[in-house]
Amino acid sequence: MNLPGPWRRWRARGRLTRSRVLAGVLVLAAVVGLGTVTAVAGAQPAVHQEDRFLEMPQSPGSDQQVSIDTSFFTTGSSPRPAVLLAHGFGGSKADEVGEARKLASAGYAVLTWSSRGFGHSTGQIGLDSPDGEVQDVKHLVDWLTNRPEVLKDKPGDPVVGITGASYGGAISLLAAAADPRIKAIAPLITWWDLPQALFPQNVEGSGPADGVFKKLWAGIFFTDGSAGDLTASTTGKPAPSENTTGPVGCGRFTPDLCAMYNRVATAGRPDAAAVALLAKSSPSTYASQIKVPTLVVQGQQDSLFPLEQGDEMAKAIAANGAPVSVDWFDGGHDGGTETSDRVDDRVIGWFDHYLKHQSNSTGPAFRITRTGGLDTTGFQAVLRGADGSSYPGLNGTADTTVQLNSQPQTIANPPGGAPPAISTVPGLGALAQASQLGVGISLDFPGQNAAFDSAPLRSALQLTGSPTVSLTVHSDQPDAVLFAKLYDVAPDGKQTLPEQLAAPLRITGANAPDGRTATIRLPAVDYNFPAGHRLRLVLASTDLAYASPNQPATYQVGLASPLAIPTDSALTTEATSLPSRVWVLPLLALAVAAGLLLTVRRRRVPPPDPALAHVPLRITALSKRYKGAADRYAVRELGFTVEPGQVLGLLGPNGAGKTTTLRMLMGLIRPDEGEIRIFGHAVRPGAPVLSRVGAFVEGAGFLPHLSGRANLELYWQATGRPAEDAHLAEALEIADLGEALERAVRTYSQGMRQRLAIAQAMLGLPDLLILDEPTNGLDPPQIREMREVMIRYAATGRTVIVSSHLLAEVEQSCTHLVVMDRGRLVSSGAVAEIVGGGELVLVGTPASYGVAELAAAAQKAAALPGVGSAEVAGHGLLVRLDGLTAHQLVAELVRLDVPVERAGPHRRLEDAFLSMIGGSA
DSSP states (O other), X not given: OOSOOTTTOOOOOOOOOHHHHHHHHHHHHHHHHHTOOOOOSSOOOOOEEEEEEEEEESSTTOSOEEEEEEEEEESOSSOBOEEEEEOOTTOOGGGGHHHHHHHHHTTOEEEEEOOTTSTTOOSOBOSSOTTTHHHHHHHHHHHHHTOTTBOEEETTEEOEEEEEEXXXXXXXXXXXXXOTTEEXXXXXXXXXXXXXXXXXXXXXXXXXXXXXXXXXXXXXXXHHHHOSOOSBOTTSOBOOGGGGTSOTTOTTBOHHHHHHHHHHHHHSSOOHHHHHHHHTTOGGGGGGGOOXXXXXXXXXXXXXXXXXXXHHHHHHHHHTTOOEEEEEESEETTEESOOSHHHHHHHHHHHHHHTSOOOOOOOOSEEEEEEEEEOTTSSSEEEEEEEXXXXXXXXXXXXXXXXXXXXXXXXXXXXXXXXXXXXXXXXXXXXXXXXXTTOOOOBOOTTSEEEEEBOOOSSOEEEEEOOEEEEEEEESSSEEEEEEEEEEEOTTSOEEOGGGOOEEEEEETTTSTTOEEEEEEOOXXXXXXXXXXXXXXXXXSOOTTSOOOSSOEEEEEEESSOEEEEEOTTOEEOOOOOOGGGGGHHHHHHHHHHHHHHHHHHHSOOOOOGGGTTOSEEEEEEEEOOTTOTTSOSEEEEEEEEOTTOEEEEEOOTTSSHHHHHHHHTTSSOOSEEEEEEXXXXXXXXXXXXXXXXXXXXXXXXXXXXXXXHHHHHHHHHHTOOGXXXXXXXXXXXXXXXXXXXXXXXXXXHHHHHHHHHHHHHTTOOSEEEEESTTTTOOHHHHHHHHHHHHHHHTTTOEEEEEOSOHHHHHHHOSEEEEEETTEEEEEEEHHHHHHTOSEEEEEOOTTSOHHHHHHHHHHHHTSTTEEEEEXXXXXXXXEESSOOHHHHHHHHHHTTOOOSEEEEOOOHHHHHHHHHGGGO
């Protein structure tokens, strides 16, 4: 699965941005101005890492063992508190090495481990089962008890904390409930009630038994855990025998979890047994037993485990009398803009206070990271903290009532729940991030949604929590499944869905004569509605991320109350500080202006060339060298032309400049000299002519539980272009996926995934299709299928450029070649011309011609003037010419009484390629 695994790694690592570059300039300027550099007082102690496998019972009382892969980090042998550091789902202990070293340097003995079924650990995934993964943690604490580096309150009672994100956050909570030796926890972006997370139900007075199946997230979750070789761990230790005896497709999951998922995914809704099974892995089931200080960090951009999960967690643990702080982090499973550095430091501060008993502050009881548009330089989003001395929950400290138009509206649930509306799409977290700046993407189909608007707001309204409203719903079916969304509608009509979140609802008994009235909760968010904007409540009958009823239905929806918006006036928002880089901007202003003046001429886009209007590609005198490599060009004075209908192979050894050429061709980087014209238009980043180019680069990520067709339709919808422009049928006919198009992508072979990815690149039928290594990972039959796809596409009159290292395949699929070496053009032309221009000739002799006679004939041929060498090859001779022509060679051999049955050039593309590039391959 190539989708990003956001549940594996929650930490958003820093990127090299313009703001960081400017900040670096500031630091450098400060150092130069002061004329001194202050050395760090004392080097950090070295972190020692100890790796080992610990054997543990498969289940309480079992004689069978599981092998758990662990790493222990410490900076010394003196006693100190210990921290258990758990990884996210789909990951392993290797993901936590950086954080483990950071905690060890802060004075903790840190133990990380790969949970059952992950990394090099054996066993099966039980979703943090009390009889499996929770027992493993208790055994890890036992092991820590015997380590001299670990501080003890008393013999057998080590001072231990535990933290982790997502899957690791849940085990933190469950372990704290099961083992009193754990003294403090910091669960991050995790679940509290797993049935409610996977079968959410936002109708008050109802629960996950009536919930709506979160099919996309659940599908990703279970597909990721079903992959892998189950016969043995990579350590060489045999995996438990039950790993290979479960139903097909269960992978590393326990059989009961596998069977549960197969049932609910087929039915499209939960059953009582599924809810009961998942409840065993829910901290909420053991809420009364969690009585330790808890730092709750929940993600605002999280459609998997939203803020509601953290809210229930905080309220339940606080009710036990334990200290609790709540942090709404600007991130989560859908992405985010806030790096984790602040939260990492807060976790260390939490443990410093409750494990080391230091007098440090643990931070505010309630904190929200708020996004307030772009900073004054326009470089990045402004992130500000809003702090409160207490956590009010999702109801806030007060309500603001907003009146919406309440005229009942009639909507339909289409057969099969398709086409679905779009709110959150797992793996596309950029949508949630973009919504903070008012550019999020959401989609509601006419006839499938009811919309209720407010009047324009007279003043700004800060929503903090979960809004509520009462609905009256009448249906021609017993249940009505709806998805509630609260939009921000600007005066120009553009609407934004905060965090791209929707609230699933199942209104039971909606077919009663008067329907049913129910109070619902909308997604919990922190969002500012500006003055002059309107609030729009949308109730849609479908949503891509959830399972809608297959049965067609008609719903009549009306409002029975105003919209209640929770606010928290007790929050104090940090003042916006002036970014440090602003101080350097006046110093750079003249340099920037001068640079702009120098680049204006270079960046001016030349007018189109009418003479090249029908030429797919012409490259002229193209050069590119990277900073720091002034004496070596990546591409130098490259030039060639590609005509319509050609399949052009771009060849060259590693470092030849192929990738740089393709990046310039797609407008991703600018050339230093020369130009690229596509259909007569000069290529620049964002040039409109690039809409005529399709590209496939090292595969594509697909949602595994959607069909191939649904994945392509979703991709095209995200482009914002009209559906009829996709030419979906034509692209699919060329890709030739047949019935597989309607199957879930998780059932596809690698070759089918590659063909689906090329079909995605062909959407819109681009006139120029660029394929970079399209046969990677394919077996010979799949390579042949891919070859036929490229040939069929070019047969439509369009052009294909393919970069590949498989020379034999290029020879069969391409009509023309461009060979590069060290950034320069070595050769270009038709494949037949390049391959047929060799100096090797294969001379065939009769099968009756003996071995001794062939050897004698080879000696005679080698002695001829104009022949470089001759050797026996099968039932003939392989002769390298050195001045003599093929016709002259045949005449001379006949003269020497060598029987010649046939003769012809003997040169493969590999021979031609190697002779052209010499020793650089």
